[in-house]
Amino acid sequence: xxxxxxxxxxxxPTHIGQIMNNVMLALIPATVLGFWLYGWPxxxxxxxxxxxxxxxxxxxxxxxxxxxxxxxxxxxxxLTAWLLALSLPPWAPWWIAVIGTIFAILVGKQVxxxxxxxxxxxxxxxxxxxxxxxxxxxxxxxxxxxxGSEQAPHFLEGLAITFGSSGTTFDAVTSASxxxxxxxxLNRGVxxxxxxxxxxxxxxxxxxxxxxxxxxxSAVLLFLGGLVLIVKRIITWHIPVAMLIxxxxxxxxxxxxxxxxxxxxxxxxxxxxxxxxxxxxxxDPVTSPxxxxxxxxxxxxxxxxxxxxxxxxxxxxxxxxxxxxxxxTTPVIDHYLRPRxxxxxxxxxxxxx
Amino acid sequence: MKLxxxxxxxxxDTCKILSAEQPIRSLPLPNWLHIPLQQHIGASAxxxxxxxxxxxxxxxxxxxxxxxxxxxxASTSGEIAAIGNYPAPHPSGLPIFxxxxxxxxxxxxxxxxxxxxxxxxxPEAIAMRVNAAGIVGxxxxxxxxxxxxxxxxxxxxxxxxINGSECEPYLTGDDRLMRERTSAVIQGIRxxxxxxxxxxxxxxxEDNKSQAITAMQFAAMGTEVQVIPIxxxxxxxxxxxxxxxxxxxxxxxxxxxxxxxxxxxxxGTAYAVRQAIYLGRPLVTRVVTVSGGAVAKPSNxxxxxxxxxEELFRFCGGFRETPVRLLMGGPMMGIQLPNTQIxxxxxxxxxxxxxxxxxTGNRISPCIRCASCxxxxxxxxxxxxxxxxxxxHDLNGAIRLGLKDxxxxxSCSYVCPAHIPLVHYFNYAKGELAAxxxxxxxxxxxxxxxxxxxxxLARLAREREAAAAARQAAKAAKEKQANxxxxxx
Numbered sequence: 036x037x038x039x040x041x042x043x044x045x046x047x048p049t050h051i052g053q054i055m056n057n058v059m060l061a062l063i064p065a066t067v068l069g070f071w072l073y074g075w076p077x078x079x080x081x082x083x084x085x086x087x088x089x090x091x092x093x094x095x096x097x098x099x100x101x102x103x104x105x106x107x108x109x110x111x112x113x114l115t116a117w118l119l120a121l122s123l124p125p126w127a128p129w130w131i132a133v134i135g136t137i138f139a140i141l142v143g144k145q146v147x148x149x150x151x152x153x154x155x156x157x158x159x160x161x162x163x164x165x166x167x168x169x170x171x172x173x174x175x176x177x178x179x180x181x182x183g184s185e186q187a188p189h190f191l192e193g194l195a196i197t198f199g200s201s202g203t204t205f206d207a208v209t210s211a212s213x214x215x216x217x218x219x220x221l222n223r224g225v226x227x228x229x230x231x232x233x234x235x236x237x238x239x240x241x242x243x244x245x246x247x248x249x250x251x252x253s254a255v256l257l258f259l260g261g262l263v264l265i266v267k268r269i270i271t272w273h274i275p276v277a278m279l280i281x282x283x284x285x286x287x288x289x290x291x292x293x294x295x296x297x298x299x300x301x302x303x304x305x306x307x308x309x310x311x312x313x314x315x316x317x318x319d320p321v322t323s324p325x326x327x328x329x330x331x332x333x334x335x336x337x338x339x340x341x342x343x344x345x346x347x348x349x350x351x352x353x354x355x356x357x358x359x360x361x362x363x364t365t366p367v368i369d370h371y372l373r374p375r376x377x378x379x380x381x382x383x384x385x386x387x388x
Numbered sequence: 389m390k391l392x393x394x395x396x397x398x399x400x401d402t403c404k405i406l407s408a409e410q411p412i413r414s415l416p417l418p419n420w421l422h423i424p425l426q427q428h429i430g431a432s433a434x435x436x437x438x439x440x441x442x443x444x445x446x447x448x449x450x451x452x453x454x455x456x457x458x459x460x461x462a463s464t465s466g467e468i469a470a471i472g473n474y475p476a477p478h479p480s481g482l483p484i485f486x487x488x489x490x491x492x493x494x495x496x497x498x499x500x501x502x503x504x505x506x507x508x509x510x511p512e513a514i515a516m517r518v519n520a521a522g523i524v525g526x527x528x529x530x531x532x533x534x535x536x537x538x539x540x541x542x543x544x545x546x547x548x549x550i551n552g553s554e555c556e557p558y559l560t561g562d563d564r565l566m567r568e569r570t571s572a573v574i575q576g577i578r579x580x581x582x583x584x585x586x587x588x589x590x591x592x593x594e595d596n597k598s599q600a601i602t603a604m605q606f607a608a609m610g611t612e613v614q615v616i617p618i619x620x621x622x623x624x625x626x627x628x629x630x631x632x633x634x635x636x637x638x639x640x641x642x643x644x645x646x647x648x649x650x651x652x653x654x655x656g657t658a659y660a661v662r663q664a665i666y667l668g669r670p671l672v673t674r675v676v677t678v679s680g681g682a683v684a685k686p687s688n689x690x691x692x693x694x695x696x697x698e699e700l701f702r703f704c705g706g707f708r709e710t711p712v713r714l715l716m717g718g719p720m721m722g723i724q725l726p727n728t729q730i731x732x733x734x735x736x737x738x739x740x741x742x743x744x745x746x747x748t749g750n751r752i753s754p755c756i757r758c759a760s761c762x763x764x765x766x767x768x769x770x771x772x773x774x775x776x777x778x779x780x781h782d783l784n785g786a787i788r789l790g791l792k793d794x795x796x797x798x799s800c801s802y803v804c805p806a807h808i809p810l811v812h813y814f815n816y817a818k819g820e821l822a823a824x825x826x827x828x829x830x831x832x833x834x835x836x837x838x839x840x841x842x843x844x845l846a847r848l849a850r851e852r853e854a855a856a857a858a859r860q861a862a863k864a865a866k867e868k869q870a871n872x873x874x875x876x877x
Contacts, residue, residue, distance in 0.1 A: 039479045039480070039724060039726075040479075040713065040724050041724075041809055041811065041812040041815070042719070042720060042721050042722055042723065042724075042796075042798050042801075042811065043719060043720045043721070043798035043801050043802050043811070044713060044715055044719040044720075044722065044724070044742065044746075044747055045400060045401075045557065045719040045720070045746060045747060045748070045802065046747070046748040046801075046802055046807065047398070047400070047802055047803050048748065049803070049805040050751075050753070050805050050806075050807065051753040051754075051756060051805050051806050053805070054756070054758070054805055105751065105753075106753075109753060111756075149754060150753070150754045150756060151754040151755045151756045151757060151806075152754070320756050320757050320758040320759065321756050321757050325757065325759040325762050325770060325772070325773075326759075326762065369773070373770060373789075374395070374762065374765075374768040374769070374770065375768050376641065376767055376768045376769060376790045376793050377395075377628060377632070377638055377639075377641075377766070377767040377768055377793065378628070378638050378639050378640050378641035378642075378643065378793065379640075379641045379790075379793070383788075383790075385640045385641035385642055385643065386638055386640040386641065386643075387640065388640050388643060388647035388648055
């Protein structure tokens with residue numbers, strides 16, 4: 036008991052592992068829905084991501100000469116893998132998951148110096164790398180066929196889909212995601228209303244009943260999960276609110292100007308990775324600014340860039356790119372937007388008595 | 389009254405329930421008292437007694453030295469047994485100069501004349517008596533009170549703020565003092581006001597001490613003293629935070645309270661001032677909270693200065709389990725004690741014995757930049773960024789981020805989910821800075837000495853040359869004269 040110790044001698048009952056665990060808990064509803072909607076291949080994909088992440092993390096920690104166990108168990112690697120899995124097409128082959136995860140952990144995080152040192156969100160780096168490298172696999176979406184139903188693949192068929200050769204013969208209905216479909220149709224010169232007919236069903240979209248990434252489709256469940264994180268003070272509300280405003284404000288404006296060409300608020304909100312991005316990706320503390328005002332700017336930037344890429348870019352979805360671009364601005368935002376220090380003005384000069 | 393908003397702050401479990409309902413009891417006289425001569429900020433006091441001297445309770449045994457210092461008095465009557473080194477209340481347990489007193493059991497006061505009407509004393513006289521009574525800030529900082537009074541009187545402060553927030557968890561001494569000795573505390577506050585000529589007197593008490601608030605408000609009725617409930621938020625008891633909440637003013641960076649015409653004293657200090665002036669009793673005891681999960685019967689005790697911590701724990705029924713950490717002060721800013729053989733000093737607000745459950749484990753993880761520390765910082769600093777600079781040995785970078793503005797309250801360390809000892813880094817950096825300043829001063833002095841030496845040597849050389857030249861000239865003149873003489877002959 037005589038080892039000298041410094042004040043404070045008490046501590047709030049929190050630790051890193053708890054934060055990671057809470058985020059994963061908040062992800063469970065959306066993930067389980069994804070499993071149900073897309074069946075065994077989705078479960079396999081998620082498992083492959085998590086296992087690959089843990090193996091990669093363990094190996095890198097070992098190579099860096101660190102004790103593997105405590106860091107491996109803090110949940111950070113698993114969370115990265117989880118987020119990546121949720122952003123992948125649910126029937127993507129195993130090697131997509133493995134390459135993505137290794138890239139996320141190794142290049143996205145460990146080469147920067149491990150947890151807390153990375154500039155970019157590891158899961159989004161991996162997603163973008165995969166999207167650019169394997170565009171076909173990364174844009175093959177399927178319509179939901181719920182787990183246990185007649186048409187759904189059973190366990191062994193699920194294994195074949197995830198681990199089999201690319202020529203899997205399983206009879207699934209593939210379809211474009213809404214944002215992708217709209218982009219293609221608009222490029223073909225089709226009117227927006229016509230493109231949406233039969234494609235956009237708000238009621239189904241709210242609950243996630245449409246083709247899309249494994250865990251990105253249910254706006255409601257993701258929103259509820261995000262709300263839990265805000266209530267538990269794992270994240271603050273600034274980034275999600277700012278990012279949603281960043282998308283919805285221009286979307287509302289452009290839609291009002293030309294409803295036959297620009298998507299309205301609801302499809303923007305309910306489709307693509309916006310909800311996951313706003314509550315779980317952009318809020319990654321490591322890669323987002325520290326101050327409330329910095330988080331506002333960051334969130335607005337993420338939202339605006341997402342809208343711009345979705346609307347005028349080559350890709351139908353822009354959340355990953357938007358977050359990565361704003362990640363790069365985080366150090367600058369944090370450098371210029373510091374809190375005012377007690378007894379000093381905003382420039383840091385002492386107040387006059 | 390309108391209160392002003394604070395930034396940051398934390399809400400730790402106060403754990404005050406352990407001792408809050410325990411009335412203040414007097415600790416029986418121990419067999420020995422070890423009274424350190426450095427119990428305050430500033431210069432150490434100088435002993436004025438010899439081994440073997442018999443002293444009365446309240447008799448000066450060491451006098452203040454220098455502008456910032458405080459006298460020290462015998463905590464009871466008895467015999468001076470030793471003057472020498474004894475372990476200090478410091479994590480190191482290193483010894484400091486200490487007077488050891490053997491009580492005679494009579495506890496006889498040195499009678500001193502007291503004024504009939506204390507409030508008619510001149511402000512200067514009050515400050516003088518406060519100085520003579522050896523009173524220091526009893527909130528923990530132990531800054532000599534008379535020095536503060538004199539500075540404040542000269543700068544004509546408007547507002548006297550009395551700190552009854554007691555925001556440190558576990559501590560309940562001020563709470564009990566305000567509840568049990570209310571009128572004495574109010575008398576002390578009015579004396580302090582008179583001593584500086586302040587217009588307003590605001591007593592800030594955290595709203596988790598409702599009984600103290602009620603008692604103080606009742607006792608303050610009809611006086612100029614305003615008792616104001618303030619939100620329970622750590623570190624409300626920090627001067628800067630308290631002033632901000634009550635007045636909306638901020639102490640300028642590198643400035644003093646007097647710059648914004650405010651003076652802050654602790655309720656315990658006000659009580660000590662009242663005792664000194666109404667009863668002629670110098671500061672020889674103080675209220676100490678004995679608490680923590682390992683203590684059998686947590687209590688509030690009035691303890692003679694110099695009593696060993698061991699006696700306090702013994703009086704409180706000893707330990708219910710072996711403590712894993714002993715503290716002096718509160719858990720947020722208090723210091724760890726190496727053992728129980730350490731004396732209570734004027735700044736000791738509490739002694740705590742913690743179980744393993746109370747101090748959470750501290751495996752340090754990497755910073756995930758969650759900015760909890762930034763949101764908790766009551767000063768508006770970015771602890772995570774400062775630590776990154778300090779770890780990279782970039783002290784100047786840390787200073788630019790406000791290292792010198794840090795009040796070491798520990799809020800950042802408390803909330804950090806990675807359990808990074810942030811305050812420890814800041815104190816380390818402040819120590820490095822101080823060392824750097826010392827080295828700079830020393831180098832400056834050395835340079836000056838060297839320059840002076842060079843100058844001296846040069847001057848000596850010049851003088852030698854001049855002397856040699858003069859000799860030469862004299863010789864030449866003499867020879868010339870001789871030649872002239874020779875020619876003449």
